[in-house]
Amino acid sequence: MSEFDAIVVGAGPAGASAAIRLASSKKNVLLVEKSDPPGSKNVSGGVLWGNGLSAIIPDWEKSAPVERFVDTKSVAFLTQDSKIGIDFSSKKLEQKKTGYTVLRARLDQWLARKAKEAGAMVINGVTVEKLHVEDGRVTGIEQDGDVITSDAVILCEGANPRVAINSGLRKPLSDHDVAIGVKEVIKLPENTINERFHLKSGAGFACEYVLGYLKGGLEAGGFLYTNKDSISVGIVVSMSHLRKNNATYSYNMIEEFTAHPYIAPLLQGGEMQEYSAHLVQEGGLRSIPKLFGNGYMIAGDSAGFSFSNGLVLQGMNYAIDSGIAAADTFAAAYDRKNYTENSFKSYQDRLEASYVMRDMRTFKGIGDVTWSPFVHKKVPAMLETLMMGLFMEEGRPKKHMTRMLLDALSQNDMLRVSSLMDTYRMMRRM
């Protein structure tokens, strides 16, 4: 007889969602989290896209500690002197509320409280060491020499899945699987943010940036999200790039980004409240481990369910939905009293049928595009040339627009077969 029906390791969106779902169907569930309180070791802050939480907390939009709904979503290329971007602001975003900026320290604590209210036992401040395996089946977890038994374990450890690695369920992370995210939270009055970003009260701005101009030639992505009375701003740089450029430090990169002529004014006068760094899963489809086995399932970032397709960085939505899928799979197995690999096979099926695995497949290989010199260097340089051409008045007759585009392409060495191939590849993968 196991002490718990299920143990969930990690109280982020994946783990808390799994625990809430399990506890709501009267399962005896233990949710273990290393940070105390939950969320205090988290860096993501972050846009929560989608409505996945409604499956477990129907009124979450009213009760969750969200910051602002995203009413303007942008993407922009930055060069040394310029910003070339697209802004999408829409009344439709206000009506549909497709994404909310969140600060995870608050959100995770709230989710853990919801899990407790639903009946889960929530334990913070303890780091699980590894899974307990008997006769080839996971039957619990180990911590400080003790074994806590359960019929199944759902691993939702986040981007650095120590237990899964220690237990041999995941290969140690390679440089290609992860990026490093560095974030600052800058405190600014709510009104200042509203004025600076032209936002109505409650509405938010979220932007991802391509930062090919940074010193050392590193390809990094930037982000800037408005919270209620602060701004989350930071960079994400691939570990393999960072490794290749030993002279470049991530903390210099974020400083360079926040000092950019079109970023600095947005942050001006703000006071830095937090500074943190964390791993980000970037491996995409190829880094996804085997998702289930005898007595266990893996969900959220632990499973590699997070990536950026260049326009938007996503992870929390996949975490929530994979956590719920794992809980539902467990519930079905519970009814059969069968926790073998075979019984958990439907976890994979659930994910394949949902947008989680479909997105992972649709955007497989996207990392090669989002982290390519093509996107980071050539495209921004070409756009800058083109824009300057379009808006420069030299008292001479202007060229035809197509001519200008061709000139811009050729000046930036993009009128080559390889560049056309790059473009084709990019379009295909996006």
Added chain:
Amino acid sequence: MTLEIIVMVKQVPDKQEVVIDPVTMNLNRSLTRNVTNSADENALEAALRIKDKTGANVTVISMGPPQAETTMIECLARGADRAILASDRFFGGADTYPTGLTIAATISKTGKFDIIFAGEESSDSSTGHVGPGVAEFLDIDQITYASSVEYEDGHVIAERELEGGTEVVKVPLPVLVTVLLNSNTPRMQTLRRKIDATRKGIEMWDHDRIGLQPEWVGVRGSPTIVRKMNPIRERERAAKKIEVSSIGDLVDELYEKKILKLEDE
């Protein structure tokens, strides 16, 4: 007879995160994480070491709002046997006098007590009053600022840190001991113990259960009135670049600017 040990604990805001609200001048507790007062963890550890040797019963007692439950659970998870939280809206706004009274009354209600441990002081108010206050309310001996504590045959032998030396005292039971911060290394909470502690849960006692009149406790029972708080304002530091060609010139320059002074000046 089993030795009955009481440990007084307090939940405090995490020192590193304390923010003073610039408008109200109060501690802004909504933003801070609450933790167990560090010296109280040392007090609990001192008690648990005696428990390890003698099989004593260890009861932790605190006064505070319901969210102090997490601190009480933590104490159970480190090895305490029972946790009682004196919690009542009447207890709110207490200074050290009714706090001592409330805790002393709670201890009395538990029945027999042999050794009472407390941290030397709390990190949020640093008065060091409550431990000695409880000893006075209970009319028992007290040993303050103990750096090590042993139990031996109906006595507590404690080493006290004094200016310029240490003092070893031997006191018969019952006795209250306040324990120095960092005088030992508190044991870890394990997952096993945390699960068991969560299941066991804590006891919440209100003024009625403890047998206290509302006018004796909380803000009404407090002789202290805080009239004003003055936060320390950071002074602006002036940084200036001084260009000189030699160290000697630099010294002269600093002397002229009255940054350096001669010893007899």
